Amino acid sequence: MRRAIALAALLAGARGRLALVGSDRRRVNARFDEAISLFEKSGRREPADAFARVRGIVGLFAPGFVAMARPYEGTITDAQQLAGIVASYRSSAERISIGDSGARSCCAPTTPRRS
Secondary structure, eight states: OHHHHHHHHHHHHHHHHHHHHHHHHHHHHHHHHHHHHHHHSSOOHHHHHHHHHHHHHHHHHHHHEEETTTTOOOEEEOOOHHHHHHHHHHHHEEEOOOEEEESSSSEEEOOOOOO
């Protein structure tokens, strides 16, 4: 009887651990999806929408963050600097799309077409 109780407790602990790991992965993926939806752009945007998206992108970064944006920019450590760079790239491109390369997501503005 004790063995059965110990086995049941072990299985319950293992199941709880798996649920916790799955939950963390789900939260991380949700944050990546949120970041992608904020970065992506198709067509022209109203200034209020553009401001809200830049603010949302900056809000994803914790205080004291360090972002590497090479080769386009250097190291970014300030929220104001990040907001300026993001706004600049978003305003200069008509379309921004993000693809999953399998290892990590890449983000780069596409060059607008010249007619």
